Amino acid sequence: xxxxxxxxxxxxxxxxxxxxxxxxxxxxxxxxxxxxxxxxxxxxxxxxxxxxxxxxxxxxxxxxxxxxxxxxxxxxxxxxxxxxxxxxxxxxxxxxxxxxxxxxxxxxxxxxxxxxxxxxxxxxxxxxxxxxxxxxxxxxxxxxxxxxxxxxxxxxxxxxxxxxxxxxxxxxxxxxxxxxxxxxxxxxxxxxxxxxxxxxxxxxxxxxxxxxxxxxxxxxxxxxxxxxxxxxxxxxxxxxxxxxxxxxxxxxxxxxxxxxxxxxxxxxxxxxxxxxxxxxxxxxxxxxxxxxxxxxxxxxxxxxxxxxxxxxxxxxxxxxxxxxxxxxxxxxxxxxxxxxxxxxxxxxxxxxxxxxxxxxxxxxxxxxxxxxxxxxxxxxxxxxxxxxxxxxxxxxxxxxxxxxxxxxxxxxxxxxxxxxxx
Amino acid sequence: xxxxxxxxxxxxxxxxxxxxxxxxxxxxxxxxxxxxxxxxxxxxxxxxxxxxxxxxxxxxxxxxxxxxxxxxxxxxxxxxxxxxxxxxxxxxxxxxxxxxxxxxxxxxxxxxxxxxxxxxxxxxxxxxxxxxxxxxxxxxxxxxxxxxxxxxxxxxxxxxxxxxxxxxxxxxxxxxxxxxxxxxxxxxxxxxxxxxxxxxxxxxxxxxxxxxxxxxxxxxxxxxxxxxxxxxxxxxxxxxxxxxxxxxxxxxxxxxxxxxxxxxxxxxxxxxxxxxxxxxxxxxxxxxxxxxxxxxxxxxxxxxxxxxxxxxxxxxxxxxxxxxxxxxxxxxxxxxxxxxxxxxxxxxxxxxxxxxxxxxxxxxxxxxxxxxxxxxxxxxxxxxxxxxxxxxxxxxxxxxxxxxxxxxxxxxxxxxxxxxxx
Numbered sequence: 001x002x003x004x005x006x007x008x009x010x011x012x013x014x015x016x017x018x019x020x021x022x023x024x025x026x027x028x029x030x031x032x033x034x035x036x037x038x039x040x041x042x043x044x045x046x047x048x049x050x051x052x053x054x055x056x057x058x059x060x061x062x063x064x065x066x067x068x069x070x071x072x073x074x075x076x077x078x079x080x081x082x083x084x085x086x087x088x089x090x091x092x093x094x095x096x097x098x099x100x101x102x103x104x105x106x107x108x109x110x111x112x113x114x115x116x117x118x119x120x121x122x123x124x125x126x127x128x129x130x131x132x133x134x135x136x137x138x139x140x141x142x143x144x145x146x147x148x149x150x151x152x153x154x155x156x157x158x159x160x161x162x163x164x165x166x167x168x169x170x171x172x173x174x175x176x177x178x179x180x181x182x183x184x185x186x187x188x189x190x191x192x193x194x195x196x197x198x199x200x201x202x203x204x205x206x207x208x209x210x211x212x213x214x215x216x217x218x219x220x221x222x223x224x225x226x227x228x229x230x231x232x233x234x235x236x237x238x239x240x241x242x243x244x245x246x247x248x249x250x251x252x253x254x255x256x257x258x259x260x261x262x263x264x265x266x267x268x269x270x271x272x273x274x275x276x277x278x279x280x281x282x283x284x285x286x287x288x289x290x291x292x293x294x295x296x297x298x299x300x301x302x303x304x305x306x307x308x309x310x311x312x313x314x315x316x317x318x319x320x321x322x323x324x325x326x327x328x329x330x331x332x333x334x335x336x337x338x339x340x341x342x343x344x345x346x347x348x349x350x351x352x353x354x355x356x357x358x359x360x361x362x363x364x365x366x367x368x369x370x371x372x373x374x375x376x377x378x379x380x381x382x383x384x385x386x387x388x389x390x391x392x393x394x395x396x397x398x399x400x401x402x403x404x405x406x407x408x409x410x411x412x413x414x415x416x417x418x419x420x421x422x
Numbered sequence: 423x424x425x426x427x428x429x430x431x432x433x434x435x436x437x438x439x440x441x442x443x444x445x446x447x448x449x450x451x452x453x454x455x456x457x458x459x460x461x462x463x464x465x466x467x468x469x470x471x472x473x474x475x476x477x478x479x480x481x482x483x484x485x486x487x488x489x490x491x492x493x494x495x496x497x498x499x500x501x502x503x504x505x506x507x508x509x510x511x512x513x514x515x516x517x518x519x520x521x522x523x524x525x526x527x528x529x530x531x532x533x534x535x536x537x538x539x540x541x542x543x544x545x546x547x548x549x550x551x552x553x554x555x556x557x558x559x560x561x562x563x564x565x566x567x568x569x570x571x572x573x574x575x576x577x578x579x580x581x582x583x584x585x586x587x588x589x590x591x592x593x594x595x596x597x598x599x600x601x602x603x604x605x606x607x608x609x610x611x612x613x614x615x616x617x618x619x620x621x622x623x624x625x626x627x628x629x630x631x632x633x634x635x636x637x638x639x640x641x642x643x644x645x646x647x648x649x650x651x652x653x654x655x656x657x658x659x660x661x662x663x664x665x666x667x668x669x670x671x672x673x674x675x676x677x678x679x680x681x682x683x684x685x686x687x688x689x690x691x692x693x694x695x696x697x698x699x700x701x702x703x704x705x706x707x708x709x710x711x712x713x714x715x716x717x718x719x720x721x722x723x724x725x726x727x728x729x730x731x732x733x734x735x736x737x738x739x740x741x742x743x744x745x746x747x748x749x750x751x752x753x754x755x756x757x758x759x760x761x762x763x764x765x766x767x768x769x770x771x772x773x774x775x776x777x778x779x780x781x782x783x784x785x786x787x788x789x790x791x792x793x794x795x796x797x798x799x800x801x802x803x804x805x806x807x808x809x810x811x812x813x814x815x816x817x818x819x820x821x822x823x824x825x826x827x828x829x830x831x832x833x834x835x836x837x838x839x840x841x842x843x844x
Contacts, residue, residue, distance in 0.1 A: 203642065207697045218813070220625065220685060222685045229688055263641060265641030265649075266651055266694075268697060268701065269651055269691055269692065269694060269704070270691065270693075271690065272691060275629045275708050276627070276708075276709035277689050277814070363642075388643075
């Protein structure tokens with residue numbers, strides 16, 4: 001592998017400007033849910049330039065919509081194509097999926113952005129804009145890695161299957177569709193924004209909505225009512241206790257130093273309709289982390305059981321049970337073994353490029369790696385150049401230097417994993 | 423007074439149908455804020471029929487708008503007249519204001535009503551509709567009382583000043599305008615829906631809005647943020663503690679048996695924008711009861727001090743203080759002495775009509791009696807036929823029998839209080 005190190009490095013170095021321009025073009029396209037076409041067109045153009053074998057399709061069909069792992073608020077994906085582009089190997093090597101999502105989360109309140117949310121502005125070595133870090137910069141790193149291998153004249157034995165998918169931010173229908181279309185491989189890398197840390201384990205996550213009931217009354221005689229807000233305080237306390245209990249049992253060293261490895265977050269609350277009335281209804285929405293070793297169903301059961309038990313301490317809840325709704329996005333957890341060769345290969349390449357040991361951790365959020373691992377049976381690892389802290393936030397950016405480092409590491413990993421034909 | 427009891431009783435008995443029709447006509451008019459004209463027109467028609475001296479005006483002017491007790495979301499009252507109608511006395515007696523508001527609170531969700539909210543339907547001795555209990559039934563009782571005195575041929579010495587005011591539900595700008603127009607009296611009765619209890623004390627109330635800050639973060643790394651909801655739980659606890667502390671000091675026997683004499687109610691809560699983000703802002707709205715013996719300013723100070731002290735236990739609040747906004751409606755508390763002759767007069771009349779002792783309590787909510795007492799220096803008492811529990815609620819109704827009893831009691835009170843000319 002050392003033989004190829006400098007030629008890969010030089011190729012990526014020569015392509016820096018092209019890479020930055022590609023990322024800028026991608027960030028300029030607001031590829032929020034349902035608007036992915038233009039950004040995918042840029043990806044397709046690049047894959048054609050690289051002479052990859054391209055497959056473009058709009059996900060759909062009963063097999064997808066009826067799949068137990070399918071989750072999406074959409075009932076059709078017209079105008080939202082998946083793109084898969086294959087660099088075919090000469091045969092006899094291990095194949096690799098390089099998976100990145102093209103969809104981005106909405107920009108939120110534009111007033112919180114210093115520049116236009118889709119500016120692609122470059123400043124101090126950073127490129128700004130929604131999607132720069134999560135995860136178009138990662139996707140560009142994948143394409144730079146493939147381009148470097150092609151330009152260096154290396155013939156890989158195994159196939160490299162580049163996937164630019166839709167719907168990751170809503171639970172992974174795009175990656176599920178790619179699995180169901182038959183794309184298989186011996187390993188997969190997803191360059192989500194990990195701050196260049198390697199995540200061999202990914203926690204899953206579930207969205208919940210809770211309905212807590214009260215009984216209305218005039219505020220001046222509030223003792224005649226039952227405040228849904230005061231009852232909600234008991235519910236919040238029960239959720240904090242459950243989170244504590246679940247996390248106390250997590251001893252995995254990959255979570256070492258993380259205050260709450262698999263959090264339960266209450267993100268929104270709303271209730272009551274008049275300042276001077278006792279609120280008779282509160283709705284809370286949140287996100288429950290799924291431990292890599294557990295199933296989505298186990299997590300749900302634990303949550304529902306904990307809330308059900310509140311009734312044992314407070315009669316009100318027996319007569320007015322908390323209603324739990326699982327809705328919106330859901331990410332299946334995923335993991336590969338500590339000593340998996342994919343991890344070894346990636347760690348070695350990291351060391352070669354950056355001359356240091358990578359940080360190996362468990363991810364604090366779900367990715368499409370859960371689907372690839374558990375549904376596709378494809379050992380997957382998450383490793384990417386984006387900055388974790390700014391993903392989903394205003395003034396999102398990526399440090400461009402990291403994008404090139406990541407491209408180099410992935411190129412060397414591909415060479416080791418897929419093997420080189422003589 | 424006993425001489426007049428049976429003639430007053432008979433007059434009201436003979437006018438039952440007229441009284442019911444008057445109430446029905448009033449309920450059919452949706453006199454929510456800004457739409458009071460048609461209902462006032464019915465009142466004016468009735469007062470003309472009784473040959474009262476009528477004064478009609480739209481409140482306004484700098485004296486009103488700049489008054490320290492003025493509160494209203496409106497900046498002009500065009501199309502919302504106050505009506506005052508005087509039954510002039512022969513002289514030498516005590517005068518009495520009979521004050522009722524014509525405005526009603528909105529009907530809320532019509533789906534929660536069995537009938538049209540402004541149906542005026544009569545069933546099982548009840549008349550249904552928004553405003554029936556709060557407080558058009560009370561107003562009709564006042565007019566029936568005046569009519570009975572006129573029909574019986576009694577000449578009162580003191581003036582009876584009937585006031586049909588706007589804006590009570592928003593803090594009393596209508597009654598304040600009547601005070602500022604110069605209407606004075608030796609006593610006042612307001613027939614708010616008290617379930618025929620007599621309230622010589624009325625707690626005031628204030629609306630507040632609280633802003634609690636947090637710091638956002640991804641739900642999967644929620645430990646990097648600060649949940650405004652968890653911080654709000656501390657705020658709610660502090661408010662409950664403050665309510666407890668304030669109420670432990672209330673020893674007035676008029677509050678005997680009332681679980682929380684002067685409650686603080688949190689009526690609404692809203693915050694957070696995404697299930698999987700740590701909420702960085704929570705807004706709560708509520709209603710603080712003002713103890714009859716304290717001023718509005720004292721209540722505000724106590725509230726703000728209590729919330730300010732949270733910072734001593736939790737640094738977060740020192741750097742991110744809770745913002746308190748006093749907004750919306752406000753009712754000044756009011757009270758008269760236990761042995762005030764107005765109370766004696768009313769109790770005696772009650773006993774004569776119903777052959778039992780009335781329940782004397784302190785009110786759980788604010789009324790215009792606070793303004794009459796504290797701004798107008800007019801000793802005031804609240805006593806009316808409406809059903810407390812259904813005021814401001816769907817399917818509001820009044821028990822018609824109570825309306826007639828109330829009319830009789832008020833007529834006898836007027837005879838005693840104002841005196842009869844030979």
